[in-house]
Amino acid sequence: MHDRTVAQLMAGLRDKSFSSAELTRCFLDRIGALDEQLNSFISVDEEAALAAATAADARLAASDAGALTGIPIAHKDIFCTDGMRTSCGSRMLDNFIPPYDATLIKRFNAEGAVTLGKTNMDEFAMGSSNESSYYGPVRNPWDTNLVPGGSSGGSAAAVAALLAPAATGTDTGGSIRQPAAFCGITGLKPTYGRVSRLGMVAFASSLDQAGPMAHSAQDCALLLNAMAGHDPLDSTSSPEPTEDYTAQLARQIDGLRIGLPKEYFGEGLDNATAGQIDAALKELEALGATLVEVSLPNSHLTIPTYYVIAPAEASTNLSRFDGVRYGHRCADPVDLHDLYTRTREEGFGDEVKRRILVGTYALSAGYYDAYYKKAQQVRRLIKQDFMHCFEQVDIIAGPTTPGPAFALGAKSDDPVSMYLEDVYTLAVNLAGLPGMSVPAGFVDDKPVGLQLIGRHFDESRLLNVAHQYQQATDWHLRRPASIAGGAA
Amino acid sequence: MISLRPLPPTEAFFLSGLYSMAIEQDDIEKIAELARIRIDQGQIGQVTQRITEILRMVDQLQAVDTSEVQPMANPLDATQILRPDEVTESNRREAFQAIAPAVEDGLYLVPKVID
Numbered sequence: 001m002h003d004r005t006v007a008q009l010m011a012g013l014r015d016k017s018f019s020s021a022e023l024t025r026c027f028l029d030r031i032g033a034l035d036e037q038l039n040s041f042i043s044v045d046e047e048a049a050l051a052a053a054t055a056a057d058a059r060l061a062a063s064d065a066g067a068l069t070g071i072p073i074a075h076k077d078i079f080c081t082d083g084m085r086t087s088c089g090s091r092m093l094d095n096f097i098p099p100y101d102a103t104l105i106k107r108f109n110a111e112g113a114v115t116l117g118k119t120n121m122d123e124f125a126m127g128s129s130n131e132s133s134y135y136g137p138v139r140n141p142w143d144t145n146l147v148p149g150g151s152s153g154g155s156a157a158a159v160a161a162l163l164a165p166a167a168t169g170t171d172t173g174g175s176i177r178q179p180a181a182f183c184g185i186t187g188l189k190p191t192y193g194r195v196s197r198l199g200m201v202a203f204a205s206s207l208d209q210a211g212p213m214a215h216s217a218q219d220c221a222l223l224l225n226a227m228a229g230h231d232p233l234d235s236t237s238s239p240e241p242t243e244d245y246t247a248q249l250a251r252q253i254d255g256l257r258i259g260l261p262k263e264y265f266g267e268g269l270d271n272a273t274a275g276q277i278d279a280a281l282k283e284l285e286a287l288g289a290t291l292v293e294v295s296l297p298n299s300h301l302t303i304p305t306y307y308v309i310a311p312a313e314a315s316t317n318l319s320r321f322d323g324v325r326y327g328h329r330c331a332d333p334v335d336l337h338d339l340y341t342r343t344r345e346e347g348f349g350d351e352v353k354r355r356i357l358v359g360t361y362a363l364s365a366g367y368y369d370a371y372y373k374k375a376q377q378v379r380r381l382i383k384q385d386f387m388h389c390f391e392q393v394d395i396i397a398g399p400t401t402p403g404p405a406f407a408l409g410a411k412s413d414d415p416v417s418m419y420l421e422d423v424y425t426l427a428v429n430l431a432g433l434p435g436m437s438v439p440a441g442f443v444d445d446k447p448v449g450l451q452l453i454g455r456h457f458d459e460s461r462l463l464n465v466a467h468q469y470q471q472a473t474d475w476h477l478r479r480p481a482s483i484a485g486g487a488a
Numbered sequence: 489m490i491s492l493r494p495l496p497p498t499e500a501f502f503l504s505g506l507y508s509m510a511i512e513q514d515d516i517e518k519i520a521e522l523a524r525i526r527i528d529q530g531q532i533g534q535v536t537q538r539i540t541e542i543l544r545m546v547d548q549l550q551a552v553d554t555s556e557v558q559p560m561a562n563p564l565d566a567t568q569i570l571r572p573d574e575v576t577e578s579n580r581r582e583a584f585q586a587i588a589p590a591v592e593d594g595l596y597l598v599p600k601v602i603d
Contacts, residue, residue, distance in 0.1 A: 099586070099587065192566060232549065236566065238564070300548070309551070310547055315523060319523075324588070325588075326584075327589045334599065334600050336598050339598060341525060343522075344524055345525055345527070348525070354538055358539060358546075360601070361519050361539075373559050374548060374552075376559030377554035377560070378549055378554060379560045380558060381561040383560065383563060389515070415541070419545070
């Protein structure tokens with residue numbers, strides 16, 4: 001039962017082919033047997049998972065079930081879980097047991113979903129390879145010498161290896177889409193503000209957004225139904241009404257206009273990856289869509305803009321980690337200054353420190369206008385580019401990443417080369433748009449992701465296009481060889 | 489009082505392409521102090537080099553003419569949502585302090601600040 005979609009598992013629970021307790025036990029056993037080689041989970045609480053499954057079975061028996069009742073889900077270790085450690089991949093929060101649930105967790109709990117465990121991630125979601133985690137790197141199930149991508153690398157690897165049928169992730173500059181692409185799964189970053197950020201450890205508040213990671217667009221839609229919606233406790237969450245995100249899946253896409261930004265197909269894109277993306281676009285054309293060349297002329301500015309705004313907001317958000325109220329505290333501080341500086345030296349890893357320093361510099365007196373304000377101005381230009389494109393087309397498509405997954409250690413000593421990995425994903429966060437990555441083939445047995453970008457709050461359209469593509473292709477059904485073994 | 493070196497005077501100077509934001513070890517030490525992060529003396533050289541590389545990449549922004557562009561703080565240009573000023577939260581001090589490194593009589597403990 002482990003190799004089924006969420007939609008199939010929902011049906012299986014309802015027709016009593018298996019119970020949630022059996023299903024949960026199956027995934028827990030797979031985690032126990034296979035995760036040693038992948039390191040995709042930071043925490044697993046078997047007892048709590050099985051208790052939630054038993055409660056879900058009671059709801060199913062009483063016909064009091066929500067759509068996801070009894071479905072096991074892995075949550076990125078960035079979402080606060082009441083009574084269960086939430087580390088955010090950092091030594092700073094290694095001992096942090098939140099006294100409350102994130103709104104996203106509350107919503108899944110109310111649905112009756114089962115929390116399997118908390119997945120590994122780059123420290124404070126800062127990274128594109130999962131190598132910055134305090135708990136060690138995650139390995140890609142397709143080839144354990146490769147990175148799974150990041151920062152939601154644990155979630156992507158866990159789903160790809162069938163250790164969980166679906167997972168949650170967060171995406172500040174590509175952290176759902178890039179690992180989804182590298183691990184051959186489907187991931188959606190919703191519109192900024194679509195999903196509550198309350199209880200999601202903040203990295204860059206004007207960019208952060210949570211979303212689903214699963215095997216199919218249909219599963220992502222089912223998860224988004226549970227996640228999306230206004231939260232009065234998050235003042236940046238959108239009051240826009242939500243919809244049933246599965247309602248448009250079956251719609252034909254003939255007449256759909258798909259924009260191909262010429263900047264996403266030029267220099268820097270790996271040739272073999274470009275070949276796979278071209279084939280995917282031809283498939284969409286065969287389904288009736290029209291391909292239109294468009295331009296995002298400020299694309300070359302997305303990396304510099306992002307690497308001012310994200311570190312600036314991070315340096316502000318991470319100032320809360322002071323060793324006083326929760327989290328790590330250094331031993332025997334001689335005074336308050338020593339307490340702060342040594343706690344933060346010990347608690348944060350190298351990449352997090354670098355970003356705090358860059359952000360502090362960009363916000364410091366005399367430099368604010370030249371860096372932060374400038375980046376906010378260019379950010380508007382980047383958003384305007386997309387708005388102009390959406391006057392001509394319904395969605396935008398291109399590669400999720402410049403190439404397939406790279407080797408562990410290949411870029412970990414060179415921050416700027418790591419930043420370049422996110423060249424096609426960052427702009428979506430800067431513009432606040434919804435974006436997806438959909439499995440679209442392989443290069444040397446490594447998965448390739450097709451990125452779909454939509455208008456604000458047009459998640460339904462993205463999911464519709466991805467679902468139609470998945471009806472015509474089977475890339476999302478391919479499974480890595482390494483997942484054999486463990487309980488079935 | 490920490491002071492950073494002042495910026496060169498005009499945007500025109502940035503646009504000239506002659507300016508590069510060189511940052512020195514001294515600056516990194518001041519920023520680290522502002523950010524309350526201790527950096528080991530043995531690592532300061534490498535940290536400076538990495539941050540220099542990042543800032544060099546970021547400096548491409550200086551060549552863009554943004555004189556007519558409003559800064560964008562929120563991608564949806566949303567304004568702050570306000571709610572009625574009513575107490576909706578219960579006091580959970582015990583639960584919050586249970587996870588603190590050091591508390592006493594309901595207060596957070598830190599090293600003595602004033603002698």
